[in-house]
Amino acid sequence: MRRARSGVAAKPHGQKRPAASVSAASVPGASRLRRPTGQARGRGRAAGRQPSTKRRPRHSSPRAREAGPGEAPPPPELSLLPPPPPPTPATPTSSAATLDLGDQRERWETFQKRQRLTCEGAAKLLLDTFEYQGLVKHTGGCHCGAVRFEVWASADLHIFDCNCSICKKKQNRHFIVPASRFKLLKGAESMTTYTFNTHKAQHTFCKRCGVQSFYTPRSNPGGYGIAPHCLDEGTVRSVAIEEFNGSDWEKAMKEHKTIKNMSKE
DSSP states (O other), X not given: OHHHHHHHHSOOTTOOOOOOOOOTTTSTTHHHHHHHHHHHHHHHHHXXXXXXXXXXXXXXOHHHHHSOTTSOOOOHHXXXXXXXXXXXXXXXTTGGGGSOOGGGHHXXXXXXXXXXXXXXXXXXXXXXXXXXXXXXXXXEEOSSSSOEEEEEEOSEEEEEEEOSHHXXXXXXXXXXXXXXXXXXXXXXXXXXXXXXXXXXXXXXXXXXXXXXXXXXXXXXXXXXXXXXXXXXXXXXXXXXEEXXXXXXXXXXXXXXXXXXXXXXX
């Protein structure tokens, strides 16, 4: 009886058990077991791709960032150096270093600082004071303000009242100065010129308002005729008017003793 039971219970040698079909839901942790397989596949796909050339930017010195793609950044010890200081601006006395002022250097530099002038400005002020001794600086211009000028002349003006054809019509009373004492401050592009007959006189006037504040007279082509009524107030002390017979211009020029030389230094 014992042998028959053992024979029934025993299975033939070499027979395999059928594989049990187990679902993933029935086995806890099955999803965790599949992750390594997915990661391995991901690594395989990544291995097949070409390596990316994009890299995360590294913090570097300003000089390294300024370097081009083909330029090597400066050595670390050079990038840590501070930038060079900006150039020192020119001081009012810097140009005076080239002048041989001798014992007057300190006095010159003190004068510049007190007047707050450059070397050129200080020289101009002293030259104007010396060369234009007894003169004052007048300023003036046209009606609309497009033309402005300055002129060095006496505070006591000697005015010519000409009666030639054009001066009579436009009441061209003027005093004459050398060209070196006249300076046009602005308005060269705002002026136009009228000439006639000999075309020696240059009757310049403002294109906008039509006012002639100065012109080049025929009697003194090397100077300027300034309209005293176009000067700013405050610099004219007195006015003396002399009539000039411009209607007989050649005869008047021969008889006049000083008008020819009024534009000379």
